[in-house]
Amino acid sequence: MSITPTEQKIINYLQKEDKRALNLLYENYSNSLYGVILKITVNEEVAQDALQETFIKVWKNATKYDPSKAKLFTWLFRIARNTAIDKLRSFNNRYHKEVQIETSNVYILPTTNFNQDVMDIKEHVGKLEEKYQIVLDALFFQGMTQQEASDELEIPLGTIKSRLKIGLRELKKVYNP
Numbered sequence: 001m002s003i004t005p006t007e008q009k010i011i012n013y014l015q016k017e018d019k020r021a022l023n024l025l026y027e028n029y030s031n032s033l034y035g036v037i038l039k040i041t042v043n044e045e046v047a048q049d050a051l052q053e054t055f056i057k058v059w060k061n062a063t064k065y066d067p068s069k070a071k072l073f074t075w076l077f078r079i080a081r082n083t084a085i086d087k088l089r090s091f092n093n094r095y096h097k098e099v100q101i102e103t104s105n106v107y108i109l110p111t112t113n114f115n116q117d118v119m120d121i122k123e124h125v126g127k128l129e130e131k132y133q134i135v136l137d138a139l140f141f142q143g144m145t146q147q148e149a150s151d152e153l154e155i156p157l158g159t160i161k162s163r164l165k166i167g168l169r170e171l172k173k174v175y176n177p
Contacts, residue, residue, distance in 0.1 A: 007072050014062040022059060029073065030055075033080040040084040043091065050087040054080045057151075086147045093145070124174050125167075132167035135160055 003011070006028060013021030033054060038047040057079050065075055125136050138149040139160075146164070150157040 003067065003072075011065065011067055011072060014065055017062055021062065022055060025058065025076070026055065029076055032073070033076060036077060036080050037084040037087075040081065041088045041091070043088075046087050046091050047084070050084045051080070053087065053151075054083045057083060060154075086145070090145055090148060121171070124171060128167055128170055132163050132170065135163040136167045136171075139164060 006024065010021050010024045010028070012018075013024065030051065034047060034051050037050045037054070038044065041047045041050060054076075058076060061079075065072070069075075070078075122141070125133055128136070134153060135149060135155075138144045138153060139146065144152060146157060146160050149155070150160045153160070155163075
């Protein structure tokens with residue numbers, strides 16, 4: 001793999017966590033990455049957000065880049081692509097949900113079948129270990145996707161999924177003793 005002098009300069013800055021890397025990355029790659037992102041999102045506003053988020057992720061993971069595993073552009077492309085897909089999913093989930101009031105049975109459910117001791121879910125979530133509370137709160141009460149929770153809480157996605165699974169298992173013990 002041949003590396004251009006500019007790429008080498010960027011790589012050196014990234015490895016040293018030198019902020020000059022961001023300027024060089026933006027100058028040299030923003031147009032290409034924006035094109036990739038826009039092709040996926042097909043929405044300029046979402047694409048601009050995804051591009052900004054891509055550069056944030058690149059900066060947060062700067063020291064993880066390994067030139068022996070992938071060319072710089074390939075690494076940037078993967079981050080941009082994944083960010084665009086996540087943004088598109090989030091955008092579609094947020095703006096394209098339909099509420100069907102006419103067919104809703106929310107108001108006709110009998111309440112006699114519910115165990116009154118377990119109706120307050122937030123109270124029961126509050127009894128879990130804090131690490132599970134944080135994840136459940138982000139996913140269920142704040143409406144974040146798992147990827148958004150991972151990014152926002154700066155917790156790896158796999159850990160988010162594990163804590164969700166364990167937290168739900170603990171809640172199940174309350175609801176199905």
